[in-house]
Amino acid sequence: MKIARMHVLLPVDPDTVLAGVMEFQKALLEELRKRNLEEEIKVLETGSIGITGKGILMVVYPEGIYYANLKVTDIPRIVEEHFLKGRPVKDLLLGEVPARFVKKEKVGLTREQKRVVLENVGIIDPENIDDYIAAGGYEALEKVLTSMKPEDVIEEIKKSGLRGRGGAGFPTGIKWESAKKAPGDEKFVICNADEGEPGTFKDRLILEGDPHKLIEGMIIAGYAIGAEKGYIYVRGEYELSIRRLQKAIQDAYSYNILGKNILGTNVNFDLEIKKGAGAYVCGEETALIESLEGKRGQPRNKPPYPVTHGLWMKPTVVNNVETLANVPSIIKNGAEWYRTMGTEKCPGTKVFTILGHVVYPGLIEVEMGTPLRDIIFNYGGGIKDGKRFKAALVGGAAGVFLPESLLSVRMDFDNLKQYSAVLGSGAILVMNEDTCMVDMLFSIIRFFKHESCGQCTPCRIGTYELYALINKVREGEAKEEDLDKMISLSEAMFKSSFCPLGQSLVMPVKSAIENFREDFLAHLDKNYKCEKCRR
Amino acid sequence: MTREEILNKYGKSKDNLLYILHDIQDNNPRHYLTEEDLRAVANWLNLPYSYVHGVATFYSMFSLKPRGKYIIRVCESPTCHLMGSSDVIVELVKTLGIGIGETTKDELFTLELTSCIGVCGVAPAMMINEEVYGNLTPEKVKQIIEEKRRESK
Numbered sequence: 001m002k003i004a005r006m007h008v009l010l011p012v013d014p015d016t017v018l019a020g021v022m023e024f025q026k027a028l029l030e031e032l033r034k035r036n037l038e039e040e041i042k043v044l045e046t047g048s049i050g051i052t053g054k055g056i057l058m059v060v061y062p063e064g065i066y067y068a069n070l071k072v073t074d075i076p077r078i079v080e081e082h083f084l085k086g087r088p089v090k091d092l093l094l095g096e097v098p099a100r101f102v103k104k105e106k107v108g109l110t111r112e113q114k115r116v117v118l119e120n121v122g123i124i125d126p127e128n129i130d131d132y133i134a135a136g137g138y139e140a141l142e143k144v145l146t147s148m149k150p151e152d153v154i155e156e157i158k159k160s161g162l163r164g165r166g167g168a169g170f171p172t173g174i175k176w177e178s179a180k181k182a183p184g185d186e187k188f189v190i191c192n193a194d195e196g197e198p199g200t201f202k203d204r205l206i207l208e209g210d211p212h213k214l215i216e217g218m219i220i221a222g223y224a225i226g227a228e229k230g231y232i233y234v235r236g237e238y239e240l241s242i243r244r245l246q247k248a249i250q251d252a253y254s255y256n257i258l259g260k261n262i263l264g265t266n267v268n269f270d271l272e273i274k275k276g277a278g279a280y281v282c283g284e285e286t287a288l289i290e291s292l293e294g295k296r297g298q299p300r301n302k303p304p305y306p307v308t309h310g311l312w313m314k315p316t317v318v319n320n321v322e323t324l325a326n327v328p329s330i331i332k333n334g335a336e337w338y339r340t341m342g343t344e345k346c347p348g349t350k351v352f353t354i355l356g357h358v359v360y361p362g363l364i365e366v367e368m369g370t371p372l373r374d375i376i377f378n379y380g381g382g383i384k385d386g387k388r389f390k391a392a393l394v395g396g397a398a399g400v401f402l403p404e405s406l407l408s409v410r411m412d413f414d415n416l417k418q419y420s421a422v423l424g425s426g427a428i429l430v431m432n433e434d435t436c437m438v439d440m441l442f443s444i445i446r447f448f449k450h451e452s453c454g455q456c457t458p459c460r461i462g463t464y465e466l467y468a469l470i471n472k473v474r475e476g477e478a479k480e481e482d483l484d485k486m487i488s489l490s491e492a493m494f495k496s497s498f499c500p501l502g503q504s505l506v507m508p509v510k511s512a513i514e515n516f517r518e519d520f521l522a523h524l525d526k527n528y529k530c531e532k533c534r535r
Numbered sequence: 536m537t538r539e540e541i542l543n544k545y546g547k548s549k550d551n552l553l554y555i556l557h558d559i560q561d562n563n564p565r566h567y568l569t570e571e572d573l574r575a576v577a578n579w580l581n582l583p584y585s586y587v588h589g590v591a592t593f594y595s596m597f598s599l600k601p602r603g604k605y606i607i608r609v610c611e612s613p614t615c616h617l618m619g620s621s622d623v624i625v626e627l628v629k630t631l632g633i634g635i636g637e638t639t640k641d642e643l644f645t646l647e648l649t650s651c652i653g654v655c656g657v658a659p660a661m662m663i664n665e666e667v668y669g670n671l672t673p674e675k676v677k678q679i680i681e682e683k684r685r686e687s688k
Contacts, residue, residue: 014654016649053670075560085629159654198612201653236557236596237652239665277553277594280650294552296593353655361656397613427655429614447650453593534621 003367004042004402006083009059011122013048013208013350014240019055019074023266027072031079043084046129047209049122052365053096058239059122060512063391066094066439113379116349117325118365121209126244129251138257141216142329145225148331154180157327159335166192166320167412167424168500169346175317176312179225182315189218190318192288193234193241196280197255197396198447201320202351205363207234208239210325211248215271219262220331222269225317230271233288236278242450245273266497276320280451285318287453299499319493322351342368346412350426352520354380357387369415373407376430388433395424395446398504401437401509422507436532438523439514444468444508452501459467459502462493468510474533476526483513483520537564538572542579544639549580550588565601566641595649602645603638606685612651619672620659624648626673629667630680643687644680 009027012021025045032038051057055069057080065088067078072091075116081087115121123133132138144153158173179187193213206214213352218230236243249271252258260268279297281287289311309419310316324350330338339347346368355361359381366375372392378380383389393400394411400421402409409415413423431440449463471488472478491504497503513520523526529535536544541558545551559572568591575688591597609615609624628634631644638645654660657669661676668679 013667018657018667018669052654115640142642165649196650198651198652198654199614204653235653237662238651275554275557277557278596278649279594291553292550294550294590296590298593348549352672355655355658356617363656393613430618431617440613440617443613447612450648451650475571 002231002477005040005142006042007061008041008043009046009061009122010043011047011049011057011059012045013205015052016056017240018404019282021056023070024056024070024075024344028075028079031075031085035079035084036081037083044125045127046124047126047204048363048459050205051094051360051442052362056098057094060088060271063088067092068094080248082171084145097393103235104135105144106350111364114367116329116351116364117213117322117351118209118363120213121205124210126211127210127247127257129212129248132210135295135327136332138213138216140328141219142263144331145263145267147416150180151322152226152364153220153331156223156266156331156335160330160338162232162323162330162338163346163349163413164320165214165322165426167197167398168383169423171316172319172323175307175319176221176224178305179227179315184315186229186312186314187225188311188314188316189221189225189230190288190292190316191218191230191232191321191324192283192285192318193232193321194237194282195235195238195275195321195425196514197398197427198281199355199393199424199429200353200398201519202353202363202426204238204241205351206321207238207346208244209244211241213325213328214245214251214321215252217319218271219258219269220327221319222323223267225425228268228270229314230269231270231274231292233274233276233282233292233313236276236420239248242273242275244462249273279453279454281499281501283363284501287499288318289316296453298453299501301498306453330523343410343412343414345414348460350411350423351428351430352411354428354430356430357384357435358382358478359384360428369410370413371407372402372409372411372428375411375428376407380430383430383432385432387434389430391431391437391440393429393431393440393508394427395422396427397447398422398500398507399424399427400507401440403515420507420511422504425525435517436530438470438530439472439532440531441512442474445470445505448501448505456496456498456502458493458496459498462489462502463505464503465489471519474530474535476535478524480521480524481518487513496524538562538575542575544676547580549582551579552576552582552587552592554590555580560597562596563605566603566606566645567598567601570599598658601638601642603643604687605663606645606647607661607663608647608649608652610650610652610654610659612655614655615659618658621638621677622673623659623661623671626676630677643684 019317056066081089154176161173163169221379282297287297291297308314342348349365350368351365353363387411430522445466449467452459452463454460493502494506574588577584659671660669
């Protein structure tokens with residue numbers, strides 16, 4: 001990289017594209033060229049920086065100045081005032097920069113994020129492999145290929161305590177070890193990038209903002225378990241992710257980081273993207289494998305597990321994007337280092353999406369075990385428009401509604417379990433005092449009814465029955481025993497459904513009805529008015 | 536690309552089924568798969584027709600009915616719901632004069648619902664073909680539809 005006087009980071013993601021960032025970028029480059037600043041000021045297209053809903057954004061270094069809601073007509077002013085004269089244009093600034101973006105030493109009190117998985121996102125150009133390498137990328141791969149045996153890699157991952165970030169929290173090292181030990185000549189690594197959990201877009205940001213990190217993680221996984229072929233199963237709707245991944249894979253091939261005899265060793269690894277077609281259930285690993293084989297995405301019976309009988313019934317490791325993106329840092333810095341973050345049983349960091357009625361909706365990466373209150377009020381900026389907090393749906397649609405009294409819960413796999421809650425995908429949907437919990441639960445049940453794959457009866461019929469019951473509540477036709485019926489029905493689904501889709505509906509149903517019973521009881525009165533339920 | 540060219544591009548391996556269906560649908564101006572398409576694919580991959588039909592109807596991105604020039608997919612996941620997607624859907628139904636899953640008579644618009652499209656920071660959101668629209672309100676949706684109507688004249 002040439003040394004430039006200033007760096008301008010321009011996040012390009014669906015959010016900013018919709019605000020017209022492509023046109024903006026063209027105009028900015030043109031303006032810089034006109035003023036002969038193109039050598040001095042480098043414009044970098046990056047992935048999302050985690051701020052959403054603020055139009056076109058721009059971050060200017062070395063000062064670390066944030067601009068928001070930019071228009072093409074603002075460009076001459078910024079170039080003139082800021083780039084030439086060094087005076088940031090005050091009325092275009094983001095305003096109060098969310099605490100999570102301010103460096104500790106500068107402000108004192110505010111919090112910093114701990115970025116491991118997202119260390120490069122929003123900082124490097126995701127379409128430039130040299131940027132990734134300059135940022136220390138593929139060092140872990142080199143270390144693995146030149147100085148570690150597959151067993152050492154597995155041992156290091158096991159020691160780090162890394163657990164799957166897709167939701168279940170299964171220890172990654174143990175998964176890899178099982179696949180390595182499984183008999184068979186041909187093995188596979190699959191990256192689950194079928195991100196469909198409502199309120200979750202962390203994987204999209206990794207795919208769009210730092211695709212090489214995922215590729216590096218996958219090659220290391222392949223080396224560890226003895227696989228020479230990997231697949232990335234991406235949601236069909238994620239157009240930009242697919243495009244950036246394609247470019248990254250192509251570049252990795254041309255640098256001999258993928259393909260035969262990687263970096264001059266005798267290690268081979270091929271990587272291919274597979275595109276989904278819109279089915280939530282394909283996030284379940286065996287359904288995903290079925291879909292990869294060109295079938296309906298219906299889950300398989302387990303056991304046998306994919307580690308012994310996966311793709312084409314061969315040993316297969318299926319890992320989430322975020323899990324694999326943790327791998328290069330662990331290898332590079334060691335398990336000890338990784339364990340300095342997070343909790344004893346859940347080391348490392350976690351990427352969360354904070355959404356709904358908060359001041360700064362967006363995405364953060366913090367240590368495992370950070371209290372929920374901290375995430376909502378410090379990183380998310382608290383509740384918007386001076387309203388009061390009512391509930392947080394934690395873990396996605398297959399998550400739990402937590403009331404204010406449980407805000408002190410620490411966000412990791414084990415602590416949440418004490419409240420029958422799950423970390424899930426790391427989505428946190430915050431609701432203010434005006435929210436109707438009957439309406440929210442309705443939305444979740446409708447989602448599950450639509451996404452039930454129809455294979456097993458408890459889930460197929462159960463979601464329909466629950467939908468009928470919640471509609472009765474909405475319309476003022478229900479009795480109190482219908483609420484109990486909803487809970488017992490979802491408990492039956494938990495016990496008898498084939499896969500986690502049908503099993504997990506008990507969490508939102510039970511937590512909504514138990515923690516916010518007064519909302520449900522109010523709806524039983526025929527004369528109760530509720531704008532949200534349209535009655 | 537014609538259907539035959541697509542089939543030839545992919546070869547006869549069954550795991551290509553989804554990608555073949557994606558490509559054939561993308562190459563149809565009405566964004567759907569015909570019965571003839573499904574039969575041709577079944578023949579090509581040496582699969583029963585029922586199998587191919589089963590796959591095509593399992594995934595929400597495939598349609599067996601002709602659709603409009605613009606496919607509107609409104610996100611109805613809990614985040615968008617919380618931020619007001621119901622009002623947006625009501626407005627779309629009114630403005631377009633069609634129900635969910637239907638296509639306007641002039642073959643311009645098809646209205647569909649979708650699960651989370653991953654742009655929850657700008658909820659409520661929708662997609663029109665590949666383009667994402669966010670921070671929607673009933674007024675904004677009306678404008679967008681009018682714009683699209685003008686564009687296609």
